[in-house]
Amino acid sequence: MRIGVDLGGTTVKAALCMEDGSIVQKKSVPTRKGDPDGLCADMKRLALELCSGNGIRPETVSGIGIGVPGSLDKQNCRLIFGTNLGMNNVCFGEVFRPEFVCGVRLENDANCAAIGEAAAGAARQARSMVMLTLGTGVGGGIVIDGKLYAGCNDIAGELGHMVIRQGGEPCNCGRRGCLEAYASASALVRFAERALSAGRESLLSAQRGRLNAKMICDAVDAGDVLAQELFAEYCENLSCGLANVINIFQPECIVLGGGLAGYGKKLLEPLRRLTDAQTFRSDRKNTEIRLAALGNDAGLIGAAVL
Amino acid sequence: MRIGVDLGGTTVKAALCMEDGSIVQKKSVPTRKGDPDGLCADMKRLALELCSGNGIRPETVSGIGIGVPGSLDKQNCRLIFGTNLGMNNVCFGEVFRPEFVCGVRLENDANCAAIGEAAAGAARQARSMVMLTLGTGVGGGIVIDGKLYAGCNDIAGELGHMVIRQGGEPCNCGRRGCLEAYASASALVRFAERALSAGRESLLSAQRGRLNAKMICDAVDAGDVLAQELFAEYCENLSCGLANVINIFQPECIVLGGGLAGYGKKLLEPLRRLTDAQTFRSDRKNTEIRLAALGNDAGLIGAAVL
Numbered sequence: 001m002r003i004g005v006d007l008g009g010t011t012v013k014a015a016l017c018m019e020d021g022s023i024v025q026k027k028s029v030p031t032r033k034g035d036p037d038g039l040c041a042d043m044k045r046l047a048l049e050l051c052s053g054n055g056i057r058p059e060t061v062s063g064i065g066i067g068v069p070g071s072l073d074k075q076n077c078r079l080i081f082g083t084n085l086g087m088n089n090v091c092f093g094e095v096f097r098p099e100f101v102c103g104v105r106l107e108n109d110a111n112c113a114a115i116g117e118a119a120a121g122a123a124r125q126a127r128s129m130v131m132l133t134l135g136t137g138v139g140g141g142i143v144i145d146g147k148l149y150a151g152c153n154d155i156a157g158e159l160g161h162m163v164i165r166q167g168g169e170p171c172n173c174g175r176r177g178c179l180e181a182y183a184s185a186s187a188l189v190r191f192a193e194r195a196l197s198a199g200r201e202s203l204l205s206a207q208r209g210r211l212n213a214k215m216i217c218d219a220v221d222a223g224d225v226l227a228q229e230l231f232a233e234y235c236e237n238l239s240c241g242l243a244n245v246i247n248i249f250q251p252e253c254i255v256l257g258g259g260l261a262g263y264g265k266k267l268l269e270p271l272r273r274l275t276d277a278q279t280f281r282s283d284r285k286n287t288e289i290r291l292a293a294l295g296n297d298a299g300l301i302g303a304a305v306l
Numbered sequence: 307m308r309i310g311v312d313l314g315g316t317t318v319k320a321a322l323c324m325e326d327g328s329i330v331q332k333k334s335v336p337t338r339k340g341d342p343d344g345l346c347a348d349m350k351r352l353a354l355e356l357c358s359g360n361g362i363r364p365e366t367v368s369g370i371g372i373g374v375p376g377s378l379d380k381q382n383c384r385l386i387f388g389t390n391l392g393m394n395n396v397c398f399g400e401v402f403r404p405e406f407v408c409g410v411r412l413e414n415d416a417n418c419a420a421i422g423e424a425a426a427g428a429a430r431q432a433r434s435m436v437m438l439t440l441g442t443g444v445g446g447g448i449v450i451d452g453k454l455y456a457g458c459n460d461i462a463g464e465l466g467h468m469v470i471r472q473g474g475e476p477c478n479c480g481r482r483g484c485l486e487a488y489a490s491a492s493a494l495v496r497f498a499e500r501a502l503s504a505g506r507e508s509l510l511s512a513q514r515g516r517l518n519a520k521m522i523c524d525a526v527d528a529g530d531v532l533a534q535e536l537f538a539e540y541c542e543n544l545s546c547g548l549a550n551v552i553n554i555f556q557p558e559c560i561v562l563g564g565g566l567a568g569y570g571k572k573l574l575e576p577l578r579r580l581t582d583a584q585t586f587r588s589d590r591k592n593t594e595i596r597l598a599a600l601g602n603d604a605g606l607i608g609a610a611v612l
């Protein structure tokens with residue numbers, strides 16, 4: 001048995017999993033932001049409850065993995081900067097002792113989602129896969145031969161911070177024109193708010209100032225012209241990033257996760273069409289673009305099988 | 307002993323190499339463009355001469371590799387499209403028989419250069435490296451754990467065809483705004499010719515219509531304002547691509563080869579400065595940008611050790 005923990009900005013989720021990643025039971029509590037001691041106590045409590053509720057002795061758990069949004073020192077199991085958790089410089093290595101005796105591994109949350117989808121989700125049979133999560137940001141994870149590709153310093157895979165429009169929209173990372181600044185859910189919302197501020201008419205006007213990506217997708221479905229324009233541009237921008245990923249990696253599949261992947265086929269079909277037209281193709285085998293299969297559980301499962 | 311062949315548009319080079327890639331002897335002949343039988347006969351003759359000249363029996367050669375500019379079917383040792391060689395659909399698997407009995411492997415020329423630099427050149431100690439060749443195009447090669455990364459269909463690594471300016475300069479691949487359209491030697495020349503056509507004054511005016519990258523670098527050294535502007539823009543564009551590569555791969559090193567790498571420190575220093583400012587950095591280890599160490603032999607050595 002393994003335990004996976006998904007440390008999100010709003011919720012701490014934990015799951016007891018089989019060795020292959022399938023979930024036996026999961027539990028969650030709200031994240032105690034800015035309170036590292038409280039957060040660590042919650043994580044341990046959840047892990048102990050999952051064990052006792054399923055007749056598992058904690059000392060028999062073979063591994064615990066934690067998916068964290070932030071920059072990490074994986075070797076020392078330490079969160080360096082965790083802006084979304086309101087805490088920096090927290091060490092997670094000893095949190096589960098003395099009851100649990102197994103090792104604890106820390107991983108970036110987008111990488112956990114990639115590992116989860118590769119182990120038990122949409123990329124289950126693939127030898128190489130790239131995951132992109134389309135949420136507040138654009139997270140990336142690269143799995144080659146079943147192993148997370150982490151680069152020489154464990155921070156590789158920042159596909160959202162690949163510039164596709166040099167000198168374009170400012171990005172949180174300090175560059176301009178990153179994929180994240182065009183293809184995150186937040187970017188779609190930002191462009192919509194900007195268009196409304198510029199006086200464009202739309203069904204979305206009523207929701208101005210509190211828009212989210214779901215509302216924009218709903219307006220596309222309702223035939224709203226502005227929403228359709230914005231969504232078409234969104235697909236154009238995202239397909240540029242996907243085509244870059246394919247020309248570089250030619251992975252067996254690209255898996256799209258995060259909030260916007262919930263738009264399903266209506267996202268997938270235009271993306272596939274636009275991307276195919278921009279990539280080097282083989283007469284033998286080509287990258288398939290798929291939607292994530294594990295939904296919000298990808299990170300949890302990925303953390304468990306780390 | 308191994309044999310490497312570098313099939314260029316102008317010259318066919320062949321080398322007898324030790325198992326570690328060090329060259330014992332090399333020979334070359336002009337490329338018989340558009341004459342596949344003649345070309346194959348030349349390759350075999352060079353290989354036989356290298357053996358007899360060094361007292362090596364052909365049947366003891368352990369491997370032959372061929373670096374080719376074009377699209378390949380590696381599994382069947384077949385060149386699919388070889389525009390620069392003036393031939394398509396040529397099979398190289400049986401060329402060296404019956405004298406040689408070892409296997410023959412085919413690889414893209416930029417990948418051969420990457421393998422050569424990783425095995426015996428600037429990236430010798432590195433576990434992960436990315437090679438970019440700055441010539442007529444921008445070639446890319448990715449080596450992870452000493453192995454070429456080829457993707458699911460053997461055509462990965464097209465780093466030159468990563469769009470950095472969506473909707474920008476047209477590229478030979480059909481997209482607009484590819485790194486190749488800004489960071490190849492040809493791109494630098496194209497921008498210079500365009501500026502001269504627009505009436506800009508420059509030392510380069512005398513060479514209008516027959517410019518090459520070396521002339522532009524010389525004009526930078528001579529203090530020519532236009533050349534300096536163009537070179538600064540070139541570095542800005544290339545550094546955008548390098549920063550993308552680092553954010554994605556975080557390789558131990560990036561090796562720059564091809565004609566423009568001959569400009570040495572004067573290219574490397576501004577590139578390092580510009581790239582550092584755009585990348586995610588670790589307090590532990592970061593990517594080093596280096597110049598190729600094997601010059602024109604990289605492809606030959608890479609082919610030998612395939």
